[in-house]
Amino acid sequence: MAKKLSDKVKAAAAADESKGRGLQGALRTRLRAGTQQADGCGSSCGEVAHSLVSEQLCLGGSSRQNNSWSSHKRLERRMGLLQLLKSQLVCHLILCYVFLASGLIVNLLQLCTLPLWLVSKQLARRVNIRLAYCISSQLVALLEWWSGTECNLYTDPETYPLFGKENAIVVLNHNFEIDFLCGWTYCDRFGVLGSSKVLAKKELSYVPVIGWMWYFLEIVFCKRKWEEDRSTVAQSLQRLWDYPENYWFLLHCEGTRFTPKKHQISMQVAESKGLPKLKYHLLPRTKGFWVTVQNLRGTVAAVYDSTLNFRNKETPSLRGILNGKKYHADLYVRRIPLELIPEDEAECAAWLHKLYQEKDGFQEQYAQTGRFPGPIRSPPRRLWSLINWLFWSCIVLYPLFLLVTHLISSGSMLAITTAAVLCSAASVGVRWMIGQTEIDKSSNYGIKEVSLNNN
Numbered sequence: 001m002a003k004k005l006s007d008k009v010k011a012a013a014a015a016d017e018s019k020g021r022g023l024q025g026a027l028r029t030r031l032r033a034g035t036q037q038a039d040g041c042g043s044s045c046g047e048v049a050h051s052l053v054s055e056q057l058c059l060g061g062s063s064r065q066n067n068s069w070s071s072h073k074r075l076e077r078r079m080g081l082l083q084l085l086k087s088q089l090v091c092h093l094i095l096c097y098v099f100l101a102s103g104l105i106v107n108l109l110q111l112c113t114l115p116l117w118l119v120s121k122q123l124a125r126r127v128n129i130r131l132a133y134c135i136s137s138q139l140v141a142l143l144e145w146w147s148g149t150e151c152n153l154y155t156d157p158e159t160y161p162l163f164g165k166e167n168a169i170v171v172l173n174h175n176f177e178i179d180f181l182c183g184w185t186y187c188d189r190f191g192v193l194g195s196s197k198v199l200a201k202k203e204l205s206y207v208p209v210i211g212w213m214w215y216f217l218e219i220v221f222c223k224r225k226w227e228e229d230r231s232t233v234a235q236s237l238q239r240l241w242d243y244p245e246n247y248w249f250l251l252h253c254e255g256t257r258f259t260p261k262k263h264q265i266s267m268q269v270a271e272s273k274g275l276p277k278l279k280y281h282l283l284p285r286t287k288g289f290w291v292t293v294q295n296l297r298g299t300v301a302a303v304y305d306s307t308l309n310f311r312n313k314e315t316p317s318l319r320g321i322l323n324g325k326k327y328h329a330d331l332y333v334r335r336i337p338l339e340l341i342p343e344d345e346a347e348c349a350a351w352l353h354k355l356y357q358e359k360d361g362f363q364e365q366y367a368q369t370g371r372f373p374g375p376i377r378s379p380p381r382r383l384w385s386l387i388n389w390l391f392w393s394c395i396v397l398y399p400l401f402l403l404v405t406h407l408i409s410s411g412s413m414l415a416i417t418t419a420a421v422l423c424s425a426a427s428v429g430v431r432w433m434i435g436q437t438e439i440d441k442s443s444n445y446g447i448k449e450v451s452l453n454n455n
């Protein structure tokens with residue numbers, strides 16, 4: 001497609017040239033048109049614009065051509081150096097240190113808000129929303145500003161203005177290691193990052209910084225055991241009725257991340273239930289969806305059916321992001337008013353199965369054409385996440401710098417060894433946290449229960 005576009009633009013430019021406009025001017029005009037077209041058609045098309053710029057640089061007079069060419073080369077070399085820098089361990093250690101140190105400070109501040117809950121619950125919630133933003137937006141900054149990952153949004157123009165202005169249940173496919181992070185990015189762009197919620201597995205509540213922050217955000221945890229979850233999940237959802245700010249409530253109805261083995265097993269379950277097979281999704285669990293819709297009816301306006309995929313079959317990871325690797329996310333969102341969702345449990349379950357069949361169709365279309373339906377309306381990344389990261393870096397890196405210089409000048413072996421042990425422990429801790437996002441280390445949920453049922 002990229003080659004086709006490039007050829008098309010060049011051919012049109014040559015035609016313009018023959019009309020006497022000069023090849024450079026013609027290319028410049030066509031380039032503008034080409035870049036606009038590239039906006040809507042995939043990453044490779046973006047590269048067309050880049051290659052045309054390079055060609056244009058080569059088309060000037062010979063001395064200008066040499067200057068432009070060498071400055072282009074310099075730029076490329078600088079980009080290469082920047083990329084090399086981003087892959088260095090020392091950079092990762094600094095990023096992780098800032099995240100851990102600032103995260104623990106924020107957790108401590110959240111603890112300090114406990115008395116406030118007794119005096120004014122709504123004020124305590126608003127304070128915690130802002131504190132949580134300080135943590136989650138650091139990961140958003142990592143995605144948007146460090147790795148430069150592109151996040152496109154396919155949605156219809158009537159829906160777009162409602163994003164961030166109402167409470168919504170977001171049903172998102174669970175196929176990627178960074179789908180939670182892409183979710184956060186969209187939340188940030190529509191101003192609901194601090195307040196957004198999820199139906200999360202209980203194990204995540206023990207993850208330092210993020211899991212601890214979630215207690216204060218009234219995140220809903222489940223054990224993925226319906227007998228226990230049916231009452232605890234409903235109670236936690238009821239508490240959100242008077243939440244003071246707009247939020248998105250995320251539900252991965254598959255309940256676990258996609259792996260070929262889990263897919264095979266869940267399709268056996270689908271078959272046994274007489275349901276059509278899904279190619280790109282696990283069979284959704286319907287109880288969590290039903291209980292969420294029932295308990296949030298009246299306070300949530302719609303379900304945002306969200307389907308995420310990455311261009312060129314990219315398999316993004318948090319490690320890749322930390323290394324500065326750029327990915328290209330595409331998200332398709334359909335708004336479905338909550339009144340359209342059946343109240344009866346069995347009907348609601350059938351509705352969800354149908355929704356997942358439609359989602360599977362969208363993924364098939366994406367696999368075939370590289371596009372979801374509808375126009376792209378991508379909100380720009382916001383500066384706030386970067387400003388927040390710079391602010392916390394100043395706060396926690398300055399004392400670290402003082403400490404390191406003091407340690408070195410003191411020459412005390414004991415102090416230096418203690419610092420090295422603490423650094424290693426922190427590094428192991430962060431690796432474990434990153435491990436939580438890795439599909440290779442995914443739980444046995446969706447495998448174990450079926451083999452138990454079969455025994």
Ligand SMILES: CCCCC/C=C\C/C=C\CCCCCCCC(=O)SCCNC(=O)CCNC(=O)[C@H](O)C(C)(C)COP(=O)(O)OP(=O)(O)OC[C@H]1O[C@@H](n2cnc3c(N)ncnc32)[C@H](O)[C@@H]1OP(=O)(O)O
Binds near residue numbers: 227248446
């Ligand atoms: C685009 C914008 C994005 C916006 C983002 C917004 C906010 C962001 C905020 C935070 C981001 C952080 C993200 C963190 C992500 C963390 C996510 C998770 O932790 S996912 C895991 C936890 N969540 C869930 O599990 C939700 C889905 N699960 C359910 O709804 C379950 O029903 C349950 C309520 C958890 C109960 O679990 P249980 O295991 O008891 O399930 P069921 O009773 O439903 O299971 C029995 C049921 O399933 C059938 N079955 C059996 N085996 C399988 C199988 N392998 N596959 C499919 N189905 C199976 C079985 O036959 C039973 O069927 P039935 O109900 O018909 O009897």
Ligand SMILES: CCCCCCCCCCCCCCCCCC(=O)OC[C@@H](O)COP(=O)(O)O
Binds near residue numbers: 095099
């Ligand atoms: C600037 C910042 C640098 C930071 C570097 C360190 C970052 C460490 C971040 C750790 C973030 C931990 C958040 C975990 C969210 C994981 C969400 C997820 O995807 O959970 C999986 C479950 O849904 C299903 O589990 P499985 O049954 O598949 O198993």
